[in-house]
Amino acid sequence: MEAETVHRKGFLGRSAMVNKPNETMRIIVTVFVGIIFGFFIGKSFPALPLLKLNITSTLIHDFSVAGNKSTGGSTQSIDASSSSNNNRSNSTENQNVNDSSKIWVPSNPKGAERLPPGIVASESDFYLRRLWGEPSEDLISKPKYLVTFTVGYDQRNNIDAAVKKFSENFTIVLFHYDGRASEWDEFEWSYRAIHVSAKKQTKWWYAKRFLHPDIVAPYDFIFIWDEDLGVEHFDAEEFIKLVRKHGLEISQPGLEPSRGLTWQMTKRRDHHEVHKQTEEKPGWCSDPRLPPCSAFIEIMAPVFSREAWRCVWHMIQNDLVHGWGLDFALQKCVEPAHEKIGVVDAQWIVHQSVPSLGNQGQADHGKAPWQGVRERCRREWKMFQTRMADAEKSYYKAMGIDPPKFTFHH
Missing domain, CATH: 1.20.5 (Single alpha-helices involved in coiled-coils or other helix-helix interfaces)
Structure with missing residues (x-):
């Protein structure tokens, strides 16, 4: 064993x-x-860039899904995706900067960095072009000013009279709130005007969408006018001469005191060319250099310099289409506002107060169409005030300073 x-x-x-x-x-x-x-696999990767990309994308996707499941939310997914996009963007920029064979110009407008600066057309205009011939021969002259009217066909005769007060130095744009754009061909000047039609919209809705500062950049002054203005005592060229003479960046013609007057500031003064300050009701002006006693015009017939309009356009809210409250805020766009905002007395107009756009509203709960429109106007004014105040508070808080005091009544 x-x-x-x-x-x-x-x-x-x-x-x-x-x-x-x-x-x-x-x-x-x-x-x-x-x-x-492993050697052969390693050698094969440089020849398979798509494979590498797919693997990377898959890993990022898996990380995002895992993040969602573990946290019960989408924060990690968003962060991972955002980080990936930022890294990719930075990598692209760095690659373009380092690669002299690729165009990358950071000073170009956003989105156009890959274009050579000589081809970038960052601005446009309303000049009409031909369908034939040499492009350089299209324009006999280039108007220096722009005037827009927001119109309904029923006010055509009033607009015809107003347009004739503007020389060929003006490009004419009609915004049609009643959809009847083609019917204006009865007027000879209509053929050289720009017609934009969208039913039941206001001039500030149009202005926000069709008067971008880069579109109206060729024009020294932009007139954004209502349709119910009497212009018997108005000449546009003479108006601009006075605006230039007195250094006004934001202005309007004086209003005939006997009709359609709301504010003392816009009332025409006899024997004056321009005025920039007035007196209102007691307690209405916390500072004589602030609205509505100074640095103030109304929104029915405003005129903006190119530079002032660039600021004002950005202040117009997409959803607040009536523009109520803008007149009190215009002073934020020029400095010093009490010197550069004023009323031209020597060229004056009559506010006829025709409630044509108000009648485009809708009757509701027994109220007439114009009543609903007016209620929205007032509501928008309060909303605009709140937004502006909140935006300023946020800015000053972020800067660590106390906001200035400014109140007004209405």
Whole structure:
């Protein structure tokens, strides 16, 4: 028995000694094959950029999904995606900067960095072009000023009289709130006017969408006028001469005192060219240099310099289409406002107070259409005031300074 045991031990010992070299050889062969396989895989990656991209995208996607599942929200997914986009954007910019064969001009308008500066057309205009001939020969002259009227066809005769007060130095734009744009062809000047039609919209809705500062950049002054203005005592060229003479960036013609007058500031003064300050009801002006006693005009017939309009356009809210409250805020766009905002008395108009746009409203709960429009106007005024106040508070808070005090009544 002992001999048998010894025999078996000897057998097992010899077997282990035989198996060990085989196992060692198997490991060596496996490692060698792995190295060769890895080498070929590594060599294949540079030739497969799409594969690399897909793998990276898949990893980012998996990370986002995992983040959502673990946190129960979308924050990690957004952060990962945003980080990826930012890194990709920065990588692209760095690559373009370092690669002299690719165009990358950071000073170009946003989105146009890949274009050579010489081809960038960042501004436009309302000049009408021909369908034939040399482009350089299209324009006999380039108007220096722009006048817009927001109109309904029923006021065509009034607009015809108003347009004739503006020389060929003006581009004419009509915004049609009643959809009847083609019917204005009875007037000769209509063929050289720009017609934009959208039913039941206001002039500030149009202005925000069609008078972007880069579109009206060729014009020194932009008139944005209502349709119910009597212009018998008005001449546009003479008006602009006085505006330039007195350094006005935002202005309007004086209003005939006997009709359609709301504020003392806009009332025409006899024997004056321009005025920039007035007196209102007691307690209405916290500062004589602030609205409505100064730095103030109304929104029925405003005139803006190119520079002032660039600021005002950005202040117009997309959803507050009546523009109520803008007149009190215009003073934020020029400095010093009490010197650069004024009323031109020598060229004056009559506000006829025709409720044509008001009648485009909708009767509701027994109220006439114009009543609903007027209620919205007042509501928008309060909303605009709140937005402006909140925006200023946020700014001053971020800057760590106390906001200035300014109140007005209405």
